[in-house]
Amino acid sequence: MDKGMVKLAPSILAADFAHLGKQVGEAEQAGADRIHVDVMDGHFVPNLSMGAPIVQSLRRATRLPLETHLMISDPDFFLEEFVEAGSDSLLIHWEGNNNLHRTVQRVKALGKRVGVVINPATPASVLEEILQDVDQVLVMTVNPGFGAQHFIHTTLPKIRRVREMIDEIKPGCDLEVDGGIDATTAPLTVDAGANVLVAGSAIFGASEGVAAAMKRLGAGANQKKM
Ligand code: DX5
Numbered sequence: 031m032d033k034g035m036v037k038l039a040p041s042i043l044a045a046d047f048a049h050l051g052k053q054v055g056e057a058e059q060a061g062a063d064r065i066h067v068d069v070m071d072g073h074f075v076p077n078l079s080m081g082a083p084i085v086q087s088l089r090r091a092t093r094l095p096l097e098t099h100l101m102i103s104d105p106d107f108f109l110e111e112f113v114e115a116g117s118d119s120l121l122i123h124w125e126g127n128n129n130l131h132r133t134v135q136r137v138k139a140l141g142k143r144v145g146v147v148i149n150p151a152t153p154a155s156v157l158e159e160i161l162q163d164v165d166q167v168l169v170m171t172v173n174p175g176f177g178a179q180h181f182i183h184t185t186l187p188k189i190r191r192v193r194e195m196i197d198e199i200k201p202g203c204d205l206e207v208d209g210g211i212d213a214t215t216a217p218l219t220v221d222a223g224a225n226v227l228v229a230g231s232a233i234f235g236a237s238e239g240v241a242a243a244m245k246r247l248g249a250g251a252n253q254k255k256m
């Protein structure tokens with residue numbers, strides 16, 4: 031188990047796009063570890079969001095690593111485009127990818143960090159043969175496609191299993207969780223073994239503001255590490 035501080039990855043899906051640079055700047059100031067960019071194609075998930083031009087603009091607005099969560103069919107068609115736009119890591123879903131190993135190797139060949147994502151109904155066991163090749167695992171704690179959904183509590187035992195697998199097979203691999211993460215659910219995921227938390231509405235949708243929301247989220251999460 032990683033004894034370092036829990037890292038926060040604010041998801042811009044919940045940001046005010048008219049003030050994106052400013053909001054990301056606030057998150058950077060407040061200690062964000064990376065910025066999470068949710069890409070949706072209306073096919074892999076029933077929603078549309080953003081593409082590489084947003085990454086390109088963000089690249090000029092922040093020094094933080096940009097991680098790109100590809101909720102799209104045929105991610106292989108877009109790897110180069112996102113890397114050229116400035117993505118530092120690409121997160122690829124296990125679901126629907128018949129050649130996941132190839133996709134993972136292609137991201138590595140592009141010199142970027144690579145993560146594999148599993149949906150709530152997908153068991154931890156599918157990671158067994160790919161874990162050694164990745165830098166992070168993202169466990170979805172909601173069904174992907176929308177922000178501000180309710181955390182699915184039955185994903186907690188799976189997070190524990192993934193933590194055990196990482197400690198055994200690939201120590202140092204990040205274990206990230208995404209969906210419904212707030213001050214109440216964050217400590218549960220950290221207790222189960224997560225070390226990176228994606229949060230959209232709990233950060234950019236918080237009435238107290240980005241900095242205060244991140245402080246609260248980080249404090250609750252890190253209490254579990256002590
Ligand atoms: C959901 C996305 C998430 C989303 C999380 O499909 O992958 O990254 O932005 O939003 P919240 O934190 O509001 O659940």
Ligand code: ZN
Pocket residue numbers: 041066067068099208228
């Ligand atoms: Zn995401």
